[in-house]
Amino acid sequence: MSRFTNCFNKKTALIPFITAGDPNPNLTVPLMHTLVEAGADLIELGIPFSDPMADGPVIQRASERALAAGTSLTKVLAMVKQFRVDNQTTPVVLMGYLNPIEIMGYEKFAKAAQDAQVDGILTVDLPPEEATEFTKILKNYNIAPIFLIAPTTTTERIKKIASQSEGYLYYVSLKGVTGSANLDLNSVAEKLTEIKKHSNLPIGVGFGIKDAKTAAQVATISDAVIVGSALVQLIENTSEDQVLEVASAFIREFNE
Amino acid sequence: MTDYYNLPDEKGHFGPYGGLFVSETLMQPLDELKKAYEYYKQDPEFLAELDHDLKHFVGRPSPLYHAARWSERLGGAQIYLKREDLNHTGAHKINNTVGQALLAKRMGKKRIIAETGAGQHGVATATVAARFGMECVVYMGAEDIKRQAINVYRMRLLGAEVRAVESGSKTLKDALNEAMRDWVTNVDNTFYIIGTVAGPDPYPAMVRDFQTIIGRETREQISPDVLIACVGGGSNAIGLFYPFLEDKHVSIYGVEAAGDGLETGNHAAPLCAGKPGVLHGNRTYLMSDQNGQIIETHSISAGLDYPGVGPEHAWLKDNGRVNYVAVTDKEALIAFHDLTRLEGIIPALESSHALAYCQKIAPTLDKDKIIVVNLSGRGDKDIHTVATLEGIEI
Numbered sequence: 001m002s003r004f005t006n007c008f009n010k011k012t013a014l015i016p017f018i019t020a021g022d023p024n025p026n027l028t029v030p031l032m033h034t035l036v037e038a039g040a041d042l043i044e045l046g047i048p049f050s051d052p053m054a055d056g057p058v059i060q061r062a063s064e065r066a067l068a069a070g071t072s073l074t075k076v077l078a079m080v081k082q083f084r085v086d087n088q089t090t091p092v093v094l095m096g097y098l099n100p101i102e103i104m105g106y107e108k109f110a111k112a113a114q115d116a117q118v119d120g121i122l123t124v125d126l127p128p129e130e131a132t133e134f135t136k137i138l139k140n141y142n143i144a145p146i147f148l149i150a151p152t153t154t155t156e157r158i159k160k161i162a163s164q165s166e167g168y169l170y171y172v173s174l175k176g177v178t179g180s181a182n183l184d185l186n187s188v189a190e191k192l193t194e195i196k197k198h199s200n201l202p203i204g205v206g207f208g209i210k211d212a213k214t215a216a217q218v219a220t221i222s223d224a225v226i227v228g229s230a231l232v233q234l235i236e237n238t239s240e241d242q243v244l245e246v247a248s249a250f251i252r253e254f255n256e
Numbered sequence: 257m258t259d260y261y262n263l264p265d266e267k268g269h270f271g272p273y274g275g276l277f278v279s280e281t282l283m284q285p286l287d288e289l290k291k292a293y294e295y296y297k298q299d300p301e302f303l304a305e306l307d308h309d310l311k312h313f314v315g316r317p318s319p320l321y322h323a324a325r326w327s328e329r330l331g332g333a334q335i336y337l338k339r340e341d342l343n344h345t346g347a348h349k350i351n352n353t354v355g356q357a358l359l360a361k362r363m364g365k366k367r368i369i370a371e372t373g374a375g376q377h378g379v380a381t382a383t384v385a386a387r388f389g390m391e392c393v394v395y396m397g398a399e400d401i402k403r404q405a406i407n408v409y410r411m412r413l414l415g416a417e418v419r420a421v422e423s424g425s426k427t428l429k430d431a432l433n434e435a436m437r438d439w440v441t442n443v444d445n446t447f448y449i450i451g452t453v454a455g456p457d458p459y460p461a462m463v464r465d466f467q468t469i470i471g472r473e474t475r476e477q478i479s480p481d482v483l484i485a486c487v488g489g490g491s492n493a494i495g496l497f498y499p500f501l502e503d504k505h506v507s508i509y510g511v512e513a514a515g516d517g518l519e520t521g522n523h524a525a526p527l528c529a530g531k532p533g534v535l536h537g538n539r540t541y542l543m544s545d546q547n548g549q550i551i552e553t554h555s556i557s558a559g560l561d562y563p564g565v566g567p568e569h570a571w572l573k574d575n576g577r578v579n580y581v582a583v584t585d586k587e588a589l590i591a592f593h594d595l596t597r598l599e600g601i602i603p604a605l606e607s608s609h610a611l612a613y614c615q616k617i618a619p620t621l622d623k624d625k626i627i628v629v630n631l632s633g634r635g636d637k638d639i640h641t642v643a644t645l646e647g648i649e650i
Contacts, residue, residue, distance in 0.1 A: 050549040051429060051535060053436045054279040060423050072547040098277060098534045100548030125277045125534065129267065150281035152443065157283065175281055176441040 003091040003119050004042075004144065004167045008202040012219040013041035014255055015204055017095065017228035019062035020045045020079055021071025023240055029082045030244060036090050038248040039255035044122070044226065047076050047096030054124045056179035058229040061236060073100040073109070081116040091119040093146060093167070098126045106134050110141040120144035120167040128164045135164055148172050149195060151187065162199035168224065169201050173208040179229030183208030189221045212253045227254060260501040260577070263568070268457020268538075271574065273567035276456045278537045282436075285443045290458040292363050297465065302358065309354050310469060313387070314344050316351075318470075320477040320628070325598045333482065333621035335614060337601070337631040338474055338496065347604065347633030348470060348492045349380035353449055355466035357384035360447035367391045367446045371435040373400055373428030373488070374559035374606065375407025376633055377451030382416035392416040395434040397427040400558050407637055425552045428562045432536050452489025453566030456537030460566050467495025474628055475499055482617070484509045485630035486609040487527065487580065488560035490569045492632035501577060510569060511613045513555035514582035524553035526565050527573050527580040540567040556585035556641065557605035559633075587612040592635065592642065604633035605641065 007013055016035050020028050032043050048066035052059060073096075080092050094113070101109045101123065113121065121143055126134065128147060135145045144167035149158060151174065162169065171192065173183045192203055205218050206226030215225045231250060238246045268274045276286065296302040310316040319342065323335045340348035353370075360368060368385045370392070372378030378394040385392035394411055398420045401408050411418050424430040432455075439448040453460045453467070474480070474496060483500060485493035487510040500506045515523035523529065526541040533542040535550060543551050543563040555561045572578040591611035596602045603611060607630070614629050621627070635642075643650050 050424060050551075051433050053433045053536070054281075054440065056437070057423070064424075067549060072549075074547070099542070099544060099550070102534050102539075103531075103544060103546070103548035124279050125537070127276060127278065127280060127283055129283075130275050130277055148280035150279070150283075152281050152284040154284060161280075172279075172281060175443055177437045180441065 003089060006089060007041045007091050008168065008223055012222065013204070013224035014039055014251070015042045015044055015224050015226040016040050016231050016251060017044040017046060017226060018235065019048055019059060019066050019232060020076040021048055021066030021069050022062040022232070022235060023065055023243070024069045025071055025075060025079070027240065027243060028079045031247060032083050033086065034244045034248050035251055036087060038251035040090070040251055042091040042093065042224070044093050044095045044228070045076065045080065047073055047094055047100060049097040049100060052097065054177055056177040056229060058179045058233045058236070062232045073104055077112050077116045077118070080118050084117045093120040093122060094118055095122045095124065098123050106137045110137045110143055113143050114141040118143060120146045122146040122148070122170060124148070128161055131164065146170055151175055151191060155194065158195055159198050162201065165201060167201070169195060169199060169203045170226070171195065171203050171205045171222070173205050173218070176207065178207055180208055181210055183214060185217055188218065192221055212256070215254050263571070264457060264461050268461070270568045270571035272532070273540050273570040274457060274460055274538050276537065277534050277539065278456045279440065281440050281443065282456070286456055286458070293359060293458055293462050296359055296362060302362065306355055306358055309358070310351065314350050314354060315342065316469065317473045318342050320474060323599050326595060327618065329598060330615060330618040332619040332623065333625035333627045334623065335618055336478060336626060336628045338470060338628055340470060340492065340630060340632045341601070341603065341607070341634035345376070345380050345383050346636065347376040347380065348467065348495060349377045349451060350383065351469055351495070352451065352463050352466040352491060353377070353380040353384045356447070356449045357388055357390070360390070361388055363447065365445060365447035367442065368449055369393045369395070369435050369438050369446055370449045370451060371395045371428065371431035372451065373431070373561060374557065375400070375404040375411070375637065376559060378411050378416070378418070379407050379414070381449050381451070382411040382414035385416060386414045393438065394418050395421050395431040395438070397421050397425070397431050399426040400428065403558050403641060404637060405640070428558070429550065452491040453494050453568060454489045454536055454538060454540065454564055460538065460568055463491050464494045464498060464568065467491050468498045470495035470630065471497060471499035478626060478628065480506060480628040481625045482507045482509070482621070482627040484511060484610045484614050484627060486511045486560060486606050486632065487565060487569060488513070488524070488562050488606065489564070490566040492630050494566060494568055496628070496630045497578060508578045509613055510578050510580045511609045512580060512582040513557060513560035513609055514584045515554040517584055518582055522554040523582065524555040524561050524563070525582040526563060527569060528582045532570065535564050538567045540564050540570040541573070556588060557609065559604070559606040560609065581613055583609050583612040589642070589645070591615055601631070602635035603631055604635045605638045607632045
């Protein structure tokens with residue numbers, strides 16, 4: 001867990017999300033290093049899935065591109081392992097849907113993730129109610145189970161989720177899919193205050209952070225700001241030879 | 257010991273299947289839905305209104321028809337057709353949409369969304385939305401919109417907005433993804449009417465309960481030896497089967513779409529040729545590749561063209577109570593034509609799969625045996641598909 005501790009020790013952490021294998025698998029590890037150099041404190045790496053139910057169109061298309069380029073869960077784990085050759089300090093959290101993990105097998109996945117030095121996993125369609133076995137296995141391999149908390153989450157559920165989580169809590173800033181645009185800062189602040197009553201874990205806020213200005217506002221009330229769709233959209237709009245440069249400039253802007 | 261009538265458990269599980277695999281935002285609304293359903297399913301006023309609508313709006317009970325000429329031709333068991341095709345809107349789907357719309361009304365939801373494949377569930381949803389004066393949005397894969405133009409227009413006539421889904425394989429599974437995304441965004445005022453016995457708890461049990469009217473009526477109409485129904489998501493099948501699960505002498509067959517043949521990989525038969533996984537809110541048999549990605553399915557019938565299946569069917573397969581089999585596009589088409597010519601009934605291509613399996617087993621049974629086939633829908637919507645296959649332009 002030490003990589004998490006370092007990451008949340010300072011100012012508000014900046015967490016970019018990219019889909020592994022988008023736009024092509026060879027670019028993912030260089031992109032991860034570039035993000036870190038530009039100021040990323042933790043990287044969320046999306047495992048592409050054919051049916052990303054909780055994602056908006058931007059991340060859906062990224063998944064489609066990554067799958068078309070031959071990305072699989074096994075390859076995503078290999079990318080993290082490759083990243084760790086040159087980076088031992090930045091936490092990497094995988095984010096995805098359950099079926100690829102279920103098909104690989106929980107134990108096999110957790111072992112491979114530990115081997116690749118993955119720090120945590122957020123499985124979007126696996127609420128704590130269904131996660132008992134998976135969470136137990138993850139903890140055996142020192143992989144942090146990370147769960148979502150949403151605007152609709154009741155106090156009772158916040159307690160349950162917090163008790164099963166490690167690393168950090170991911171607060172979904174709005175009712176909607178990733179890349180939606182109507183974040184209401186006041187209601188986010190209110191919910192974060194409530195969550196803080198029940199957990200000492202850092203809280204990252206994501207789903208509606210569309211630009212550096214929103215990020216700056218959210219940074220005043222949260223421990224971490226998660227930027228996904230805006231970055232993935234930029235990657236989509238940029239030719240492959242320019243991706244590293246453009247992503248770097250984007251993260252630097254957020255970091256200010 | 258198997259107690260068929262105590263499932264799902266309190267967390268929505270049918271053995272290892274079913275459950276609640278959704279993102280956190282939907283947990284509270286699903287809990288709210290479950291509580292409302294648990295309450296109203298025992299509320300005499302709700303049940304009376306449901307009964308009234310099933311009788312006067314849907315046209316129930318549906319007849320059980322003795323297909324005498326077809327039975328004679330096959331030379332074996334006596335075949336009876338449960339005529340769900342005679343329901344208002346032409347399929348069994350409306351049994352469920354009436355129930356869920358009445359629930360939505362009581363929960364104060366003014367906006368209805370639905371996914372649809374063949375368009376039958378979309379039409380059944382648009383119909384009840386029109387009747388109750390609710391706003392209605394139906395998600396439909398762009399591929400299916402092409403295949404089912406008449407149903408698309410029908411939904412629009414009824415005042416529904418049909419939104420084309422361009423993501424993924426542009427079929428039913430993608431429409432379901434998109435409806436879920438809509439629900440997560442508009443959860444405060446929106447009721448999601450799922451059309452089959454899949455999805456997160458409480459949908460599989462709730463849709464089943466609304467569809468069991470099929471089997472309950474059948475029990476009153478006849479004492480069958482064999483039941484046959486097609487299985488896509490599996491709502492018409494569970495509706496017929498469920499009230500007979502504990503009648504051990506009744507053989508039960510669920511018929512999946514073998515498409516071009518199971519051996520070709522181009523099919524939609526997760527129970528016959530898939531393996532367990534998690535999709536669309538539940539654990540069930542799925543068609544996915546070795547990396548866990550959902551693979552594209554194929555069936556001549558849009559309503560069966562789905563990579564998953566209701567979790568209760570997964571459980572009934574594992575415990576052996578129901579036999580799951582598959583028939584090809586070709587076999588279904590033969591049955592489609594035979595029933596049309598011999599009985600004057602044009603069946604839906606979905607139901608034609610059940611008929612095709614009936615054609616296989618009826619000749620092997622004695623003449624005093626009784627087979628009930630669920631004729632889940634009428635085939636008017638499919639005549640373009642059939643004509644095109646035969647090179648005829650209408």
